[in-house]
Amino acid sequence: xVQLVESGGGLVQPGGSLRLSCAASGIxxxxxxxxxxxxxxxxxxxxxxxxxxxxxxxxxxxxxxxFTISRDNHQSTVYxxxxxxxxxxxxxxxxxxxxxxxxxxGQGTQVTVSS
Numbered sequence: 147x148v149q150l151v152e153s154g155g156g157l158v159q160p161g162g163s164l165r166l167s168c169a170a171s172g173i174x175x176x177x178x179x180x181x182x183x184x185x186x187x188x189x190x191x192x193x194x195x196x197x198x199x200x201x202x203x204x205x206x207x208x209x210x211x212x213f214t215i216s217r218d219n220h221q222s223t224v225y226x227x228x229x230x231x232x233x234x235x236x237x238x239x240x241x242x243x244x245x246x247x248x249x250x251x252g253q254g255t256q257v258t259v260s261s
Contacts, residue, residue, distance in 0.1 A: 148172035148250045150241045155255030158231055162259070166226040168241030168252055175222035178245045182215060182226045184237035184257075191240065195226060199245075208234075231259045 154166040166182065181196035195215035196204045203215055214227040224241060236259050241252035 148243075150243060150250055150252035152239065152241050152252045152255040155239060155257045157258045157260065159261050160231060160233060160259055162231050163227070163229045164231065164257060166228065166239055166241075166255060166257075168224045168226075170222045170224070170241075170243060173222075173243060173245075173248075173250070175217075175243075176219040178243040178248075180215075180217055180224040181242040181244065182224075183240045183242055184235075185240065185254075186237045194239070197224065228257070231257075233259045235259050 149171045150168055152166060152168045154164060158164050177199050179196060179198045182194040183191050184194050185191040194206050194209055195213055197215045197217050212230045217224045236257060238254040238256050240254045243250045
């Protein structure tokens with residue numbers, strides 16, 4: 147059974163930082179592309195950052211220079227380091243793993259940026 151478990155969300159002031167983690171089980175983690183997505187109620191889920199199995203990264207323009215995605219294949223964990231957070235970063239953040247037709251999602255973790 148595949149499980150993706152996110153952690154690290156919470157309430158932070160504008161300009162602050164958070165680090166999200168996503169621990170995967172039930173998959174051969176190293177061969178999967180991993181990503182972080184976010185969704186605000188009423189809006190479509192949007193891609194935030196992706197890291198491929200070979201370590202290539204891609205970021206949404208809105209987070210470039212502020213967010214960093216990384217992975218630890220030994221720990222089967224993907225991270226999202228979020229700096230200089232803005233109120234518009236407020237959303238539920240979801241972890242995703244993808245390999246060809248296999249596509250898995252975590253349950254999401256809430257990030258709220260507010261003073």
